[in-house]
Amino acid sequence: MLAHRSLRAPGRSPSWQHTSHRVVRLQRRLLSSRPRPRHLITLAIESxxxxxxxxxxxxxxxAGRGAARLLFDKKVTSDNRPFRGVRPMTAVASHTQHLAGMVQEAMRALPDAGSAAARDKAAGENVLWVDGRPRRKPDFITVTRGPGMMSNLSTGLSTAKGLAVAWGVPLLAVHHMQAHALTPRLVSALEAGRPGKDKKRPGSALSPNYPFLSLLVSGGHSLLVxxxxLTNHAxxxxxxxxxxxxxxxxxARDIIPDSELAAASGDGVMYAAHLERFAFxxxxxxxxxYVPPAARADEIKIYDSGFGWKLTPPxxxxxxxxxxxxxxNGQVIKVMMEHPEMSLEExxxxxxxxxxxxxxxxxxxxxxxxxRSGKVGEEDRMVLRNVRTLVVAGGVASNRFLMHILRGILDVRGFxxxxxxCPPLPLCTDNGAMIAWTGMEMYEAGWRSELDILAIKKWPxxxxxxxxxILGVPGWKNIDEAKS
Incomplete structure (x- = not known):
């Protein structure tokens, strides 16, 4: 009787095992070929x-999802203290002095492209050499187009155009107040991208969801929006x-004693912030x-100080x-003129x-x-029924007493x-992060800016x-619409 001989060739695995290994290798190839989440990068300028x-x-x-990280974020404020307010020429000189150096610093913060990417010809097109090291080129440049001071805006816009041309990337020139309104969505993305978050769920939805209300309050704007x-803010x-x-x-310049105002001048000309600290x-x-007014009648009562002066609500x-x-403002100035020896407590x-x-x-x-008792269009009135969020943004949003009053009044009046x-304090005032984020949302929606655009002083x-x-001014193009 012949001895049993194996049909398997020496050194080879059984057929089922060999098939299993092939399946594993195939799975690995499929997994490696899946498109990984792409990280968009923008360099943004606000001036x-x-x-x-x-x-x-x-x-x-x-679009509408994702996590974000700030790789670089820097601000330099011009010294306007001698003028007790912003002097455009001084601000422009500061932009001109600092902008190029800040861009150079920002370039050093770009992600390392790696030597392999730098050697690859295709990838090399997306690489910048910074201090002899390959860095990943930004996907686009974002800049504030308006509203604001023309010379100041033009300084930043010209720099942004130059970078876009030199690097061969698109330009996004965005609306400053739109950026303030979108800041809470930036905060949501930064929270999703912070270290320690669940990296398996990087696509969490941004908040707040549309529609929402915004109070945009600053030195140049007072808007209820x-x-x-993204582009529709009534x-x-x-x-x-x-x-x-x-x-x-x-x-603040009339109420706060000169001695205290001078002592606080190290913070520049943000006198409204000094007023809050002085009052509280x-x-x-x-x-x-503070007791929130329970009805409109309480809200419009004339305030009698008991010291011989009164203030009437606007x-x-x-x-x-x-x-x-x-x-x-006129009432306060008049009171201070008539009572020059007013005590500190008064x-x-x-x-x-x-x-x-x-x-x-x-x-x-x-x-x-x-x-819905105010004069609001019927279409807006219908949308307001679905509003569940009030965003407070702009420089004045950093005032904690404002937030205390808004919360108290909403609660006592049935809302x-x-x-x-409200964004964190550093993101309430003007900043580059909000401009960068607005560029991100506009870029993902297909929007780009033409290179011949000009700054806009007043941009409704x-x-x-x-x-x-936002979209009514010339200079926009949408690549998604062009494709269709």
Missing amino acids: SCDDTCVTVLEKTQG LSRS ILAEAQNIAIGDMLDKC PNGPADYAW LSEITSMSFEFAGL RRLIARHTMRLAFEHLASRLLFALS SHIKLV LDPNSEEGG
Whole structure:
């Protein structure tokens, strides 16, 4: 009887095992060939006023989703203290002095491209050599186009154009106030991208979702905006004359004693921030006296200080959807002129109630919109029913007393379901990160800017304006629409 002989060749695995190994290798090839999440990178410039800002932002690609990281973020503010306010020529000189060096610093923060990528001809097109090292080239350049001071904007825009041409990448020239409105979505993406987050779920949805309301309050703007989409931000109310930040700056210069104002001058000309610190030396612990007005009648009461002066709330007899701060500013200046020897405690009193009346005035128009008692278009009125978030952005959003008043009034007037969102303090004032993020959202939506665009001093945000809002100005192109 013949001995049993194996059909397997020496040194080879059984057929089932060999097949299993082939399957594993095939799976590995398939996994390695799957498109991995692509990281978009932009270098952004903000120069609309007295801050020179340069930022490098990285985001996991995916419109409306993803995580983001700040690779570089720097701000230099021009010294305008001798002028007690922003002097355009001084700010432009500061932009010119610092911008190139800040861009050079930002380039050093770009991701390392690696020697293999640098040697590869195709990949080499996406590489910048910085200090002899290969760095990944930004996918596009973002810059503030407007609104703002023309010379200041033009300095940043010219630099951004030069970088876009030199590096052969697209340009995104964005709206400054749109960037403020989108800042909470940036915060959401940065939170998703921070170390320690679950890397298996990098595609979490950005928040807040549309639609949401925004109070955009700064030295140059006082707007109540209904944000319906990335490029559709309808203005429900805006200032008739001066902006709330400008009013608070002017009042601070009269209310705060010169000695204290001089001691705080190291922080520049942000006098409104000095006013808050002067009025509340112990911070939020000093808010205990405040009681939110339970009804419109309480909101429009004339304030009698008991020291021989009074303050009347703005537009107390009018329910129009607008803000008016010049009248309150004039009242405060008159009181200070008539009482030059006012004590320190009395000065703190007028500082507190100046801010209270200004902030309650902001809240009043918000309440008109939410309660649908204000003059709001029928289409906007329908959208407002779905609003669950109020975003407060701009320089004045850094005022904690403002946030305390808004939360208190929303709660006492039946709108406790409205979530109040405010960016971290460094992202409330002008910054490059918000410009970079707006560029990211616009880039992923297919938008690009032509290289012949000019800066825009006054750029209406509302799509219903004569100019057509963000997309109404010339110089935009959409590559997604061109493909279709």
